[in-house]
Amino acid sequence: MKKYFIISLILTFSINALSQQSISIEKTDCFLDDCDQFKNYPNIEFGHLNVPEDYENHTGRWIKVAFTLVKSTMDNPEPDPILVFGGGWGQPELNRTLWQSNMIPAKNRDIILFDYRGSGYSRPKLCPDLGEKHLEIIKQDLDFDAFNEKINQQFYACFDELQKRGIDYRLYGTESKTKDALKLIEQLGYTTVNLFGVSNGTMGIQGFIRAAEGSKVEIRSIYSDSNIPMRDFQQGDLSVLYKEVIEKILDDCAKNRDCNAAYPNLKERFRNFLIETMSKPLTYNGESEIVFNTYLINSVIHQLLYNSTLHKDIPLLLEAFIANELDFLDGIYPVLEEILLESNGTAIINYTYDWKARQAEVSKEYEETKKSIPEYMWTDFWLDFYTKDSTIALNPRDTIPVTSDVPALVVAGTYDPFTAPEYSRIMNERYSNSYYFEFPKVGHSVFVTPCGQKMLNEFLKQPEAEPSSECLENLASTPIPFTTSIYANSKVSSLIKKVAIDRNLLWIVILFVPFLLALIYIFREVIRVIRKKTYSALRTVLFLSVIIFLVGLGYYMLATVNLGGLTLFFGLIDEAWWLPWFSLVIIILGILQLYRMIKESKYTFWNFGAIVSAVLVLITAFGHGIHLF
Known part of the structure; x- marks a missing residue:
């Protein structure tokens, strides 16, 4: 009888064990809203980490933590990946996969991003x-x-x-989400990891350090930017x-x-x-x-x-x-x-x-x-x-407070409006093997600056050596290049959005057709001049004006975009001041061309083409405030 009782007990335990889920990785196809952007990136993998909502109760609700894995394309990549902790407390991170993989200067390492439990593409989503x-x-x-x-x-x-x-929302804080991160590293088969965090991501790093105590996962390096020290920030x-x-x-x-x-x-x-x-x-x-x-x-x-x-x-x-x-x-x-x-x-x-x-x-x-x-x-x-x-x-x-002796690069911007350098100094004191730098006149998120990229790259290559800080001297000595004069026109930015971002076919045609017609016509007239044939000076000047206006507009828009900052939302660089005057020139030439065509009754292709080109250019100009009236 005792024998049967023991067998029954063993079977009961076995059945219960089998009925419980286990923490696992589930690889999937792309599940982001815009998957077309990943067509040329076969090295980017998508998946979900299945974990219990409550790590103390595996028989309760299970949740899915969404992640992306950007595999290194190098022949012999380093074995330790970079794990990215998102900022903003619950800001989704996976939509930034391509941006992050391009910004983090570590092509010889895999990069892992994940949406914190309850947010982004993780399930369930909390409100x-x-x-x-x-x-x-x-x-x-x-x-x-x-x-x-x-x-x-x-x-x-x-x-x-x-x-x-x-849903027990008390189980969606930093302690739980950083346990998820540790399980993600373990399930992906990594034994060593580099931690990367900006702003609230630095809280994630601290939680991970605590979660990894006693685990087999080793931390190779810590990059901690615009810091939020546990207990002492808010x-x-x-x-x-x-x-x-x-x-x-x-x-x-x-x-x-x-x-x-x-x-x-x-x-x-x-x-x-x-x-x-x-x-x-x-x-x-x-x-x-x-x-x-x-x-x-x-x-x-x-x-x-x-x-x-x-x-x-x-x-x-x-x-x-x-x-x-x-x-x-x-x-x-x-x-x-x-x-x-x-x-x-x-x-x-x-x-x-x-x-x-x-x-x-x-x-x-x-x-x-x-x-x-x-x-x-x-x-x-x-x-x-x-x-x-x-x-x-x-x-x-x-x-x-969380402390660590792992090599760490701790950085802050002196013009950060949310995480003042004093918080990063606190974090630096808690990391006993850290290098600390303040970036003069830099705001939140230091690593996006050229100087920040350079120092991060050096640190990831050799965490035991202090990165060169020469570029900080240039930051300190270089004044802010304030925008003091522009061609004020806040409507021009909408044209760039229509063409470059929305790829609006109608506006592409409006810009392309007159430019193409004008180019063909000018080439045709040059040939006629070489052959000493007659040509129309008025029509030639009108087409030439169309080309000059469109080339000038394109050049100044590109120059303003390259200038960076907010300038484009207010207008163009100051040198674009003549564009409205050229709109007036095209109006006058267009009217003259129309008058001549009607007077001479010459309703030819090129006469119509010149007038249509002028009209399309003027639609562009008047539709986006590039005029004197």
């Missing part, structure tokens, strides 16, 4: 429509407190929805940092003779403008009407401060706001809207979880900031909720 709901509130004319109250209501509605779906006075960075840039402008002449006394005028908009907001009439009050204006500027290549146009941007000339938002707003639409439940859960240890201090700092500099408050979306929330409990592990 993926939060961004759309935020957008609806932005379009309402609400004061700062009313705006935050409605945003907070959305978050609690999200939590209620997740509870109804049986502040309630983030608007103070925003104000400081704005004033640093405007002080640089004041010291620059040309910039100061173009935008005199801008720091004081901008502050007065913000104070005025607290009672008299601006209205932007784009696809939908949006009231731009003080905190929304600051939010737009704050977002643009992240990228230091945009700093040169910040005075131009502020001057446009002050003058209530908001046409530039036609180009900028869709990009900002796209960023906002990425907001999801994972973001607020991570944000609130990670900083619960400082909630009381942050609440006090937040209230003091609202009282001291209300004109510089911007919409953090999550900060107000964090200071008030009582539904997410403190994770005691988040109060314990």
Whole structure:
């Protein structure tokens, strides 16, 4: 009898073990929204990591963590990949696969990206429509407190929805997502890994270090950029940092003779403008009407401060706001809207979880900031909720700093509007074998700069050796090349979008047909001159004017794009000033050509072609504000 009982017990355990799922990798075809971009990249693989929602309960809900694996195309790649932790708390990362693989200077290593559990292409998705709901509130004319109250209501509605779906949102914080990362490395068969993180990605690195304790996975190197140290980062006075960075840039402008002449006394005028908009907001009439009050204006500027290549146009941007000339938002707003639409439940859960240890201090700092500099408050979306929330409990592990002796490159930008260098210094102290550098006049995410790329490349090749920092001296000594003079025309950017991005067939034809006709005709007339045959001077000048206008427009648009920054949303480089005058020349020549054709009754192909070419060029010019009227 005892024998049968033991056999029965063994069978019961075996059946239970077989019924439980196991952590595994599931390779798939591309599942991103735009898979066409990967047609020429057979080295990029897609898949899901199957893991339990609760690592302490394998019999409960199982979830899928989406990842991409960019395999090195080198003949003998290094065995240790680079694992990328996304920034933004819950910002999807897989849509940036190609960009990240091109930006990270390590062609001899595999690169792994993944969407944190609950976000992006991972399943389940936690309240993926939060961004759309935020957008609806932005379009309402609400004061700062009313705006935050409605945003907070959305978050609690999200939590209620997740509870109804049986999803334990407490299991979607940093501790869980970094365990996912460790399991991903193990399941892919790697034993050594390099960690890469920017902003909140540096929190992911710290979580991974903690998760990997006692595992067989070794960490070869750590790249930690724009740092967020566990326990000690979150502040309630983030608007103070925003104000400081704005004033640093405007002080640089004041010291620059040309910039100061173009935008005199801008720091004081901008502050007065913000104070005025607290009672008299601006209205932007784009696809939908949006009231731009003080905190929304600051939010737009704050977002643009992240990228230091945009700093040169910040005075131009502020001057446009002050003058209530908001046409530039036609180009900028869709990009900002796209960023906002990425907001999801994972973001607020991570944000609130990670900083619960400082909630009381942050609440006090937040209230003091609202009282001291209300004109510089911007919409953090999550900060107000964090200071008030009582539904997410403190994770005691988040109060314990993470330390490591792994070789680390810790970097910060001195003009970072969100993660000030002081936080990176804290992180540097916790990594005992680290190299620390501050990049002068650089914003958030240092590695995208040429100097950052150079240092990251050296570090990845040899983590035990300090990378050369000579390029930092050039950054310090090179002034910001402020844009002080442009051909002001915010409508030109829409033409580039139609042709280069949307590839609108109609506008491609409108530009291509007159250019092609003019080229053929000019070539034909040159042959006629060589053969000493008669030719039409008026028609030739008209076609030549068409070519000059289109070539000039294309050249200045390309030059403005290469200039970088925000300039394209405001117009073209200053040298394009003559284009509107040339529109007038084409009008006059076109009228003369039409008059001659009718008078002489010569309705030939080339007469019609010249007039059609002129009309198409003028449609382009007048449709995009390139005229004198």
